[in-house]
Amino acid sequence: MRRSPLLHLPFWATYVFLYTPIVVLVVMSFNSGKSPYSFTGFSLKWYGKLAGNDLVKEGLVNTLIVAVGCTALSTVLGTLLAVGLARHTRSRLLDALGVLPAVLPDLVLAIGLLVFYATVKMTLGLHSVLLAHTVFGMAFVAAVVRTRLVHADNSLEEASRDLGATPFTTFLRVTLPQLAPGIAAGALLAFTLSVDEFVIAFFTSAPATPTLPIVIYSMVRFGVTPEINALATLLLAVSFTVVIVAQRMTRLTESLS
């Protein structure tokens, strides 16, 4: 059964299915012709055009502002929340509240925040997207840090307390260093999710300050242009690098510990 074509066929089909569109996008980004459908010759002109696209550049800057702010806020709030949930309460209700943003459909959160911002009469802009992204960013950081906390040695914290350290010192000098890899992984996750997030940003941003996914969305809706292929290829290169570096890093830290 293990070597039967019944398994091989879907296995390879999955990878062909997952990668064909991506390969096509990348190849067509180097096309010299205007048509994104037939390859007529090699050229980098779409990358040049992209470099001159102010909307894309603006979107990129907006996205980075939101993502950096959201990561900073999510990392602090998420780490504190993880420690709080693991060490300072046994309430299952609070546990559930902590994971709710991660399981809630993005559209529901987007609508909720849109209605909330309108009700409190807050103007929309990058700050409203940043605050919105932090809702799920914090939940993911908390989830990652908590898995780390479960494996962390509780007796070290107890020893620190018995030796007379205040809870604050214990947290800073014993708990936090043990959690560092988890916090870093959580921060990376929050950053990536924020950069990529579309639905919530779509509902909570102002038209004057679109994030990059919103710019991509309007480009895609407007029509097919090889410029999107060039942008797609660049984004693919960035995220592939990040994933592979993260993979290497976790393997490195695993082999060290």
Added chain:
Amino acid sequence: MTASAVPGATARARSRRSRLVGRLLGRLVFLGPGLTYLIVLLLIPLVLVLSYSFFRRGRFGGVVYEASGESLTRLLDPIYLDVVLSSLKLATVATLIALLVGYPTAYMIARLPRKWKTVALVAIVLPFWTNFLIRIYAWIVLLSGPGLVNSALGKLGLGPFEFLYNEGTIVTGLVYSYLPLMVLPLYAAIEKLDPQLAEASANLGARPARTFVSVTLPLTLSGVVTGCMFVFVPSFGNFVIPELLGGGRSIMVGNLIRDQFLTARDWPFGSALTLALLAVLIVLLLLQAWSARRA
């Protein structure tokens, strides 16, 4: 004895009190900020959506703040009920296809040599880390009228076909976007499965199909349920894929909700639809919890 017990008792009381203060302070410092944030920017917004659905739309698009069942009863209008049903259908079909493709893939990965296992898993996750909209755009390039699939078929003397803008393309887009979320939990479940169990079943004379149905599948059911939830939830509430690959008609609940907030400006009805979406998902989560407890 009494002379020494009294200061001891007060010291104990003081230390108990300071421990109590410490515990409260710990809760305040660690739980306070995060929970406050979640209450203000998650719970209150959800309660607001709930309460908006009891209001109704004003004549010029505003909200009339008086209790009314109008928005909620409109959900039962056959036009909207149809949209909910068709979203259920599309999300279910996408989930089943992802399961049928994802299960054998996860099984193969779990049985690969260690070195290849990591490579295969990373290759499953990689597309998931690329921008969601760009992955959808890739399908437009592939499937549109003058697209690559049609030009390839044209060379064979076939077509051109209209692949885009139908339910099939929406399902394709959904499966493509969320397949990794199906494979990962399946892999985790199959990986834990002892291959000797299947061998034992085969040695006892069971055919492969029988072994699969009575041994492998029941033991990996938790992965199946989780994977199905991971694909169904984002599929059911999707509005981007039906809009870009489905031709912009309101075919799924997500499109309808989007329209209520951005074009029709009927926030109470949009809120009612959002609640309906949430209700379906809560029912599914409860079913999942119930099945997990039984297993």
